[in-house]
Amino acid sequence: MKSVLAHMQLRTENRLHFVSLFICHSGGIFLNTRHYFRLLKRFLLNDTKGDDAGDTPLAPLKGGMFRGYFMRCARKLILRFSIFIILASCLLAFPRTIHAQSADVPLQHAIYPFLERLVAYLPQHALDLHVIPISRAQTLGILQEAEAAQLALSHADQALLKQYLAEFTDSKAGERMPANGERHFLRYEEGSAQLFADLFGSQRFEAQRGAWPEGANEISRTRAGVRMRAQLPPRLLLAAEVSNILERGIEDSTEIFQPGSGSPVVLSGQSAFRETAIAYGRVRLPWFEIEAGRNHFSWNVSPLTQLALARDNQPFDLVRFDARWRKFRFVFAHVNLRASSRKFLAAHRLEVMPFSNFLFGVGESVIYGKRAAEFEYLNPLMLYHAAEHLLGDKDNNVLTLDFSYFPKRGLKLYSEIFIDDLSLEFPVGTYFGNKLAYLAGAFWVQPFGWRDADLRFEYARIDPFVYTHDDSANIYENDGEALGERFGPNADRVLLQLGYQPHRDLRFVNRLQFHRNGRGNLFAPHREADGLSKGFLKGKVARTFAWHFEVEDQIRRDIYMGLEFDWERLRNSNFIRGTANTRRRAAFFLRADF
Numbered sequence: 001m002k003s004v005l006a007h008m009q010l011r012t013e014n015r016l017h018f019v020s021l022f023i024c025h026s027g028g029i030f031l032n033t034r035h036y037f038r039l040l041k042r043f044l045l046n047d048t049k050g051d052d053a054g055d056t057p058l059a060p061l062k063g064g065m066f067r068g069y070f071m072r073c074a075r076k077l078i079l080r081f082s083i084f085i086i087l088a089s090c091l092l093a094f095p096r097t098i099h100a101q102s103a104d105v106p107l108q109h110a111i112y113p114f115l116e117r118l119v120a121y122l123p124q125h126a127l128d129l130h131v132i133p134i135s136r137a138q139t140l141g142i143l144q145e146a147e148a149a150q151l152a153l154s155h156a157d158q159a160l161l162k163q164y165l166a167e168f169t170d171s172k173a174g175e176r177m178p179a180n181g182e183r184h185f186l187r188y189e190e191g192s193a194q195l196f197a198d199l200f201g202s203q204r205f206e207a208q209r210g211a212w213p214e215g216a217n218e219i220s221r222t223r224a225g226v227r228m229r230a231q232l233p234p235r236l237l238l239a240a241e242v243s244n245i246l247e248r249g250i251e252d253s254t255e256i257f258q259p260g261s262g263s264p265v266v267l268s269g270q271s272a273f274r275e276t277a278i279a280y281g282r283v284r285l286p287w288f289e290i291e292a293g294r295n296h297f298s299w300n301v302s303p304l305t306q307l308a309l310a311r312d313n314q315p316f317d318l319v320r321f322d323a324r325w326r327k328f329r330f331v332f333a334h335v336n337l338r339a340s341s342r343k344f345l346a347a348h349r350l351e352v353m354p355f356s357n358f359l360f361g362v363g364e365s366v367i368y369g370k371r372a373a374e375f376e377y378l379n380p381l382m383l384y385h386a387a388e389h390l391l392g393d394k395d396n397n398v399l400t401l402d403f404s405y406f407p408k409r410g411l412k413l414y415s416e417i418f419i420d421d422l423s424l425e426f427p428v429g430t431y432f433g434n435k436l437a438y439l440a441g442a443f444w445v446q447p448f449g450w451r452d453a454d455l456r457f458e459y460a461r462i463d464p465f466v467y468t469h470d471d472s473a474n475i476y477e478n479d480g481e482a483l484g485e486r487f488g489p490n491a492d493r494v495l496l497q498l499g500y501q502p503h504r505d506l507r508f509v510n511r512l513q514f515h516r517n518g519r520g521n522l523f524a525p526h527r528e529a530d531g532l533s534k535g536f537l538k539g540k541v542a543r544t545f546a547w548h549f550e551v552e553d554q555i556r557r558d559i560y561m562g563l564e565f566d567w568e569r570l571r572n573s574n575f576i577r578g579t580a581n582t583r584r585r586a587a588f589f590l591r592a593d594f
Helices: 002-045 064-093 111-119 123-129 136-149 155-167 384-390
Strands: 186-190 193-209 218-232 236-248 266-268 271-284 289-295 316-324 328-336 343-355 358-369 396-408 411-421 435-445 453-462 491-503 506-517 542-556 559-571 580-593
Touching (some): 111 123, 111 136, 123 136, 123 343, 123 358, 136 155, 384 396
Antiparallel strands (some): 186 193, 193 580, 328 343, 396 411, 435 453, 542 559
């Protein structure tokens, strides 16, 4: 009986809270609505004089100016009503089935390579890994299913599975943390709400020799930060992360604050400081979740090559919608880009799994700017190709198609096509207007029976003029960096990577890659003098052969130490025929998360 009364009290409190929110928000809408309907009346009567001299909003407006002012006000009213109606419908229609949400796993977490190996045996969870960062709840779901399936993992991966299961299983409010669970700097509870705070830091030393952009020098990067997440049952999550990187050894001559000029840099003597801030809120509803704030956002079929949205991008200010079913996933995001003028990215992606071992995805993204956010691009279900035509065909719309195929346990084949522009009236392979990028690869866990290893092979090509646009405001970039893959345009790359995990705490990675690059960059669109041919790798071609080696050891729980080595051989560098340069880099790093 007590539980029933408590449940009724909870429902009553929830509804009273919503009613109070309804009253406050409705009052604001009502006051604005009275003003808007007064405008509507005068617009229909073509009256722009106002009631008296103190009626300032309309007094200076005449004719077309008045109509423009009225339309802006009407759009604000529609937007406010739409948001309110959607939230009201969701909160009232599903008061009892809403579930708590979990925070995202940081992109630098060591679990991501391990999840890639698990998903090679659990194809149904490829839907979770193709849009990152992945949440703690999604991560725990993959780990629990891997444990229940009793996969034929190596001894090292079995030990990792045990460690990560303990780390990503949060204790309920009022329960003690398990002895092998995740350690927190601070854990605070009040009722069913929980607040977790963690400190993290890293130190990295690099020694460079050869023709590196930063020159031959020694570089030190010290990072420190705090990460917090608050779970407020039954429906709300709040998360924030802030960190600062102290750099020494790089000759930064000027501070950077202007949007569009690169990530902010603050100088202090011989040191440079770079900040990273993440803060977002997320509401989980029965069929989907809504997120708003500042966060990372990337989609890809490979952790090494992302043609559409790279994982190395800065965090975005965004609104995101995510719906996940057993065989489908739909993701939408509207992003405010950092640029010298107002600029936005709208993107949505649908993934479908018609068979247990086959998945295909289709996505659209569009860059637009120099104006306010457009309703057509704020609509998650709107076809952006059609929306661009409705808005004057002046934006930068792209289409992506990809598939993942798992022919046997432990093997994943994947491919992606990035279509920037396409005209079938002209040759697809040679016409400059057909701006395409391609990716094909394979990922094999336990190759040739080697239980502790994983092998990846990829080929990627980016045509000339991909990511470019005639209007500089619509270039496929954010803060001076490409939103997609950064080794192009007018380039291709083949790589082979071998991973080796002999122990839970020890991992080796060897990677070989060969890269060809022709003239061009994302800020150089096609000109009439270039002719009709795209000229892939035409003229002098720079060639790079590179070897990367790294070893990482978990010396204690959540404390990692590692070494990295890079060696590159460049031919025809700077497109000067016959030149040959070699560059080398060695790095030591230590990172910890408490």
